[in-house]
Amino acid sequence: MKKIYLFLPLIALAALSGCKKNENAEGTLSPVIAVVDLKDLYKGSDLTLSTANLSGAKQIGGVVISDAASGNIPPGIVVIQNFRRNALRGIALEIGAAAAGYKQGDSVTVEVVGATLTRVNGSIRLRGLSATAVNKVAELPSLKLRSVQSAALIAAPDDYENTLVTISKAVTEPEPQPGDTFSGDKTINDGFGKVTLHTEASARFAAEKIPASANFTGIPVIVSAGGKTNIQLWPRVLDDVFELPLIKPSPVIIAGYLTDPAGSDNNYEYIQLMATQDIDFSVTNYSLVTCNNAGTNPAPANGWAVGAARSYKFNLTAGKVSKGQFFYVGGNKNIWGAGSTDISAAIWINSTQYSTIPGADFGTATTNLLANSGNVAGIAVFRGITVNAATVPLDVVMYGGNGTVYAAGPPEVGYRITNTDYYSTINPVTRLTQGFYGGGTNTSKLVLPATGAFSQLGGIYDASTGQWIAGRTVTSITLTAKSPLSTIETGTAFTTLKN
Template sequence: MKNIYLYLAAITIIAWSGCKKNDYAEGTLSPIIAVVDMKALYKGADVTLTSDKLNGAKEMVGVVISDATSGNAPAGVLVVQNNRRNAIRGIAIELGAAAANYIPGDSVMVQLTGATLTKTNGSMRLKGISEAAVTKVASGHSIAVQAVPSGRIKATPDVYESTLVTISSAIIEPEPQQGETYAGDKLVNDGFGKVTLHTEAGANFASAVLPFSANFTGIPITSIANADTTIQVWPRTINDMFALAVIKPSPIIIAGYLTDPSGGDANQEYIQLIATRDIDFAATNFSLVTCNNAGTNPAPANGWAQGGLRSYKINLTSGTVKKGQLFYVGGNKNIWGLGTTDISNAHWISSTQYSTVDGAGFGTATGNLLANSGNVAGMAIFAGITVDATSIPLDLVMYGGSGTVYSPGPPEVGYRITNTDYYTTINPVTRQNQAFYGSGTNTSKLTLPATGNFTQLGGVYDAVTGRWTTGRTVTSIPLSKTSALSEIETDKATKIQN
């Protein structure tokens, strides 16, 4: 009978994984509650769980994500997450020595009646759960891993605490000394916030050498000390860290753009860029490519080099800029379109009449260099003036709606990406290559700019490591016919450090 019960319980875990808050089976309330609903019962004071408080439920189901065997898990704590009502949530269960009986991927059923929902040092936990109240019903269950920016974890810790997350393309601050190990607390920065990577001295990987840059996977746990709240991410094993290759810094970074000038768009749109080193464009050529995907289109077989009305290239082959200097590429030198403030005193590297002149190598003359509505659009910087389907940009920005811009193939086609604050060439969850916008986790895009506004991208870029210590965020700057250049060259613009 016990084996039959365990089999049925395993089926129950799967069948009920997507049930709604109030589940009914032949008129009876579901005996299982989602973790998201159980955690919502906590209002700042301990809660003794009863069937009434649990809306008729008596138990929860989930998958074990903690790994006591590695030595890097809170002592006597079993961490379980589940995905019910389209919400992945986790909970730490104080189980004592019995927590070591379970490994990641075990499916468990936990009896809740009489347990206490509480917070210990800021971390939400279940207390009063006996060893007999936890039943393993299966092994080898897949574990959902969420790739989450650290800033989002810090902003909504109750959502991500006690779940398995990956913080992508992050660096250790300060840069590790030669031979420095994982042991202790290390500050991790992914450009969107900073969290603490915590490794117990007794963990079996504590003496391993700490990488400078990696995708760091682990379980977020809240910790409060001296009234300060800290998010600690506890990796489970050495395999939770995936070291990344050193990124070559980009000499040019996209810092802003105007997509919707006053009056007509023809020859009035422009892109603001910033140099991360001194550049003589006559000696070292670059090119800027924009893409516009209006209407319903197939994925571009030649990527950024598709040409026609899909992409337009401008070569940067003359002029100079200094490290940290803002400069411009685009049409006429007006801040907000024809008849507005002349900004020819800004540092222009290319002023191209794109509405009457074809692109340099590809791209049909167009009155709309930068889309201001509709499907996803973008811009990218390339080394040299030769760009084809295999070319990898130095930096890129995508913004706008959706549209068909990527196909997994074979052959795989679309707009190639590089490692930036928003994109990564290695999937942080699967650790597989993802070389295009739209592939894997490379789906981030900025919103369409507000009508008549300049889009300023503010962040901090490390010119030595090629990493974003603060990722770019959008500030929309309303413009008028008399706006001054200083209004788009503010202290909120992207900054270069080192």
């Protein structure tokens, strides 16, 4: 069984690193500089550190996050991270053979005067430190860990290098074959970008089987080679890789929605979906539920089945659609409100006058099926027509503002989620189960739609694995009364399938 770590904020370093001025002594310069400020001193060339260029400081404080014993780190290197001035930053220390004496969680101070701030193959280091320059002052039981999307890592590598991060719900590309191990460079993809996972051939876990899907924790390292700069993720130990079961593909995914048609919203809002396999809805039933949380609301004890004015259900029990085709659920078959282009030629699996007809099983008739302002709203697709507090959806999209839609309990209540491009049923930091929107790390939501626009959700979905190769993002498509159906079914930002 894998060992579970709880990662908590670091408070023990408060005395080790502060601002450049000592607030408790009138005008006295602090002897400690935050790592974020130290790294900012590097301007592209080596810098020998002194009290002059350190504004009177002479040390940094930090917590060791590297693991020399496991071997997936360059020899003689200790990596520390430090959270000060609302910034978590890390740096590599070159201290030679003494590096083997430090382990994860060691709280240290480092005398940096006389050391050189430099870049080695792209990554910032402190070079020229003596073994005695690093002093252990405590042992901390936990480390600060951030869960980040690969896109954030790629966009701001300097912010993340030499800190501890997790890239969650990533798949190994190509899919590992029998005999494939961690050793060397592997590509992992979380749907928001691709990052190289690096394991030294001498690492203790180099010969272990690499999983097809996992939450990958490690230390980001900037690597420059051949005129290009990339960021790699170096796992420290085998336990840094938390294998996940492969996600089963959903037959239906949410691809777009119109929340604000021209004129009255009554019966003119709709949801665009895509089939990832051939479906005969009369044989295999599905359902779709929308939630609208206008005003101040308690977390719904019945989840998506809260009903009344907060959720509305459509049963999908008739009609057929082929793999890769868009289909629609909603009100009237017009692209942008009354009198606009008739799109009845599209595949409509359910067209209901929702302003006068109650939802199937729950939901009162409503003039506002899909919120276009205010608190968070959502859309969920379910297999079958039974939806209650315990039912887990196939796909979920949440968008909009805030609102009270989750309560930690016990018992937990709210809108259940599933594994999607934005949500995970396993917390990538604590490795505990998290099954609701608003619980744990499941706080992401899409932006509110632009006024009068169709929200097109662009992404690439792997129909064979159930993974989002490119996570969904919102593109607002401006519509007019004469817009053709192709306006919302083509372009560069609509959802596509990888077969």
